[in-house]
Amino acid sequence: MTVAEAGAMLPIAVDAMGGDHAPAEIVAGARRAADELGVPIVIVGRPEELTDTGGLEVIPASQVIAMDADGASSVRRMKDSSLVRAAEAVRDGRASAMVSAGNTGATMASALLRMGRIKGVQRPAIATPIPVLGSTPTVLLDAGANAECNAEWLVQFAQMGAVYARERYGIAEPKVALLSIGEEPTKGSPLVKETHKLLAEGEWLAQAGATFVGNVEGRDLMGEAADVVVTDGFTGNVALKTLEGGLDAIVSGLLEAFDSSDEARAAAAVLWPTLSPLYESLDPENTGGAMLLGTDGVCIISHGSSSAIAIVNAVRVARDMVLGDVVGHLARTIRPG
Amino acid sequence: MTVAEAGAMLPIAVDAMGGDHAPAEIVAGARRAADELGVPIVIVGRPEELTDTGGLEVIPASQVIAMDADGASSVRRMKDSSLVRAAEAVRDGRASAMVSAGNTGATMASALLRMGRIKGVQRPAIATPIPVLGSTPTVLLDAGANAECNAEWLVQFAQMGAVYARERYGIAEPKVALLSIGEEPTKGSPLVKETHKLLAEGEWLAQAGATFVGNVEGRDLMGEAADVVVTDGFTGNVALKTLEGGLDAIVSGLLEAFDSSDEARAAAAVLWPTLSPLYESLDPENTGGAMLLGTDGVCIISHGSSSAIAIVNAVRVARDMVLGDVVGHLARTIRPG
Numbered sequence: 001m002t003v004a005e006a007g008a009m010l011p012i013a014v015d016a017m018g019g020d021h022a023p024a025e026i027v028a029g030a031r032r033a034a035d036e037l038g039v040p041i042v043i044v045g046r047p048e049e050l051t052d053t054g055g056l057e058v059i060p061a062s063q064v065i066a067m068d069a070d071g072a073s074s075v076r077r078m079k080d081s082s083l084v085r086a087a088e089a090v091r092d093g094r095a096s097a098m099v100s101a102g103n104t105g106a107t108m109a110s111a112l113l114r115m116g117r118i119k120g121v122q123r124p125a126i127a128t129p130i131p132v133l134g135s136t137p138t139v140l141l142d143a144g145a146n147a148e149c150n151a152e153w154l155v156q157f158a159q160m161g162a163v164y165a166r167e168r169y170g171i172a173e174p175k176v177a178l179l180s181i182g183e184e185p186t187k188g189s190p191l192v193k194e195t196h197k198l199l200a201e202g203e204w205l206a207q208a209g210a211t212f213v214g215n216v217e218g219r220d221l222m223g224e225a226a227d228v229v230v231t232d233g234f235t236g237n238v239a240l241k242t243l244e245g246g247l248d249a250i251v252s253g254l255l256e257a258f259d260s261s262d263e264a265r266a267a268a269a270v271l272w273p274t275l276s277p278l279y280e281s282l283d284p285e286n287t288g289g290a291m292l293l294g295t296d297g298v299c300i301i302s303h304g305s306s307s308a309i310a311i312v313n314a315v316r317v318a319r320d321m322v323l324g325d326v327v328g329h330l331a332r333t334i335r336p337g
Numbered sequence: 338m339t340v341a342e343a344g345a346m347l348p349i350a351v352d353a354m355g356g357d358h359a360p361a362e363i364v365a366g367a368r369r370a371a372d373e374l375g376v377p378i379v380i381v382g383r384p385e386e387l388t389d390t391g392g393l394e395v396i397p398a399s400q401v402i403a404m405d406a407d408g409a410s411s412v413r414r415m416k417d418s419s420l421v422r423a424a425e426a427v428r429d430g431r432a433s434a435m436v437s438a439g440n441t442g443a444t445m446a447s448a449l450l451r452m453g454r455i456k457g458v459q460r461p462a463i464a465t466p467i468p469v470l471g472s473t474p475t476v477l478l479d480a481g482a483n484a485e486c487n488a489e490w491l492v493q494f495a496q497m498g499a500v501y502a503r504e505r506y507g508i509a510e511p512k513v514a515l516l517s518i519g520e521e522p523t524k525g526s527p528l529v530k531e532t533h534k535l536l537a538e539g540e541w542l543a544q545a546g547a548t549f550v551g552n553v554e555g556r557d558l559m560g561e562a563a564d565v566v567v568t569d570g571f572t573g574n575v576a577l578k579t580l581e582g583g584l585d586a587i588v589s590g591l592l593e594a595f596d597s598s599d600e601a602r603a604a605a606a607v608l609w610p611t612l613s614p615l616y617e618s619l620d621p622e623n624t625g626g627a628m629l630l631g632t633d634g635v636c637i638i639s640h641g642s643s644s645a646i647a648i649v650n651a652v653r654v655a656r657d658m659v660l661g662d663v664v665g666h667l668a669r670t671i672r673p674g
Contacts, residue, residue, distance in 0.1 A: 181574040218575040219582030237518040238555040245556030257611040267607035274594040
């Protein structure tokens with residue numbers, strides 16, 4: 001992709017009001033993304049709070065859905081919220097994608113209700129990259145869109161995850177696995193056993209240019225056993241949050257140890273050049289965020305604590321997914337049952 | 338507890354044949370436990386393979402259930418296996434507890450089929466300690482005994498987990514939480530919503546001397562939000578394995594960075610005294626293993642990769658649970674529905 005291509009695309013709509021550090025960090029990120037990536041950006045939010053826009057176009061929206069509000073009901077009620085307006089901009093052909101660090105449930109609901117689903121998709125799923133040291137991330141889905149799932153939805157998640165891993169990480173034939181509590185097909189919940197059977201028997205993954213490698217366990221998420229790991233949104237969200245909490249705890253413990261004495265600080269300074277790539281590969285600021293797969297338009301969900309850097313990375317992913325036509329690829333892979 | 342008390346107890350049966358490093362490391366651990374803790378030990382296994390027992394009593398068993406065999410069917414078939422014989426020693430009053438680093442499913446099945454359940458317990462659950470830096474571990478249950486659960490079982494898990502946290506970690510009034518994907522009682526799977534209701538309304542936890550603190554998320558497992566976290570065995574096992582995999586990945590990455598140059602090695606040596614307590618608090622060798630709660634006898638499940646140290650720690654937990662009469666406390670708390 002050239003800067004000319006990116007410049008010719010429809011702007012990416014950034015929800016300026018979503019996230020713990022909104023609007024200042026979000027707007028700063030949007031400006032940096034416009035400068036550094038050469039991508040047209042439109043920001044969505046309360047004009048009176050968006051003072052330092054650097055000339056970016058603003059789509060006005062008078063309401064803000066709080067981070068802890070109920071997603072679906074807020075979207076139904078708050079029709080002039082920044083999230084709803086961002087999703088409408090994509091629907092109406094005014095923007096090519098939306099990016100938000102706001103309320104995840106409300107982001108999903110806005111995208112689903114305003115953009116609609118890709119034909120044949122039963123339920124959209126959140127695809128989250130899990131860092132793998134020294135390799136491409138594992139795409140985990142569903143990371144929380146659907147607390148309850150059936151086996152057919154999980155098969156579609158497998159197909160969508162494969163298309164996404166190819167587009168986002170350039171993996172020609174992604175290895176797709178099912179999250180369980182043992183490698184044997186006989187282990188796991190009834191949902192897992194039924195899904196395993198469908199994935200092993202069907203042509204589902206061949207259609208998506210992918211291979212089913214069977215069940216994996218939680219410990220394989222940060223490893224190279226699979227490129228895509230499929231699960232229901234309850235299990236996926238628990239796994240994701242468990243990993244985040246574990247990594248945070250260790251990083252805090254390490255930083256405390258590194259800062260425990262003058263001697264320790266000096267030693268840590270020597271190690272830092274070697275440790276910082278490790279730290280950066282684990283930092284959620286750098287993953288580019290999760291993508292909602294299955295809506296008829298690109299929707300990138302950035303971490304609630306996103307800084308400007310996280311927004312730049314999320315816009316980069318949005319741009320790549322638009323230019324790579326991931327929605328078109330998904331539509332051609334998922335066929336109405 | 339005094340050495341005299343420990344010396345007067347029935348021996349603890351250690352399955353010498355279970356685990357990746359069996360029998361050598363297991364026997365070495367059993368010997369060390371006998372020496373260092375002053376606890377009587379009996380080891381169970383193939384006499385011809387147990388050459389370096391240091392005079393420990395041996396219960397002969399001619400069969401070994403492989404680490405990857407199906408648990409329940411192996412136990413039914415292999416009546417002279419070390420796991421079955423260890424469980425029978427507890428049932429028959431020849432041993433006060435069993436410890437194994439072997440096949441988890443088979444350990445559970447032997448304990449359940451030979452010792453039976455505590456009256457009123459619907460399903461035993463695996464209670465696993467999750468390390469919390471600078472605090473007592475969080476007890477997670479069920480960590481994998483029951484892939485499918487109903488709300489009543491989860492309520493019993495909450496009661497059993499509370500009794501166990503008090504006995505094992507000395508927490509007078511344990512805080513018990515339910516694992517979900519949001520704090521709100523309306524979030525989560527149907528099982529979680531129903532369980533939340535039962536835990537919030539009932540006297541269940543007051544009976545167990547505990548408090549229900551509501552839902553927690555995966556990221557709270559390594560924090561201080563709760564002393565006991567209850568979930569079904571599928572979700573619990575995924576969370577546990579995800580955490581183990583994440584911690585392993587980070588520790589490998591760190592060790593590689595520390596060993597990347599002479600300069601890095603020197604700096605790491607300076608930091609080691611500060612880092613080693615962190616490392617040790619995360620090392621599964623030091624947790625003392627998981628306990629199967631709900632069987633009519635103490636059964637400690639040590640990590641498959643247990644070294645001698647892990648066995649010493651598992652025997653210590655077994656001893657404490659026997660002397661503290663955790664099975665009696667569980668029996669008085671759980672009342673037949």
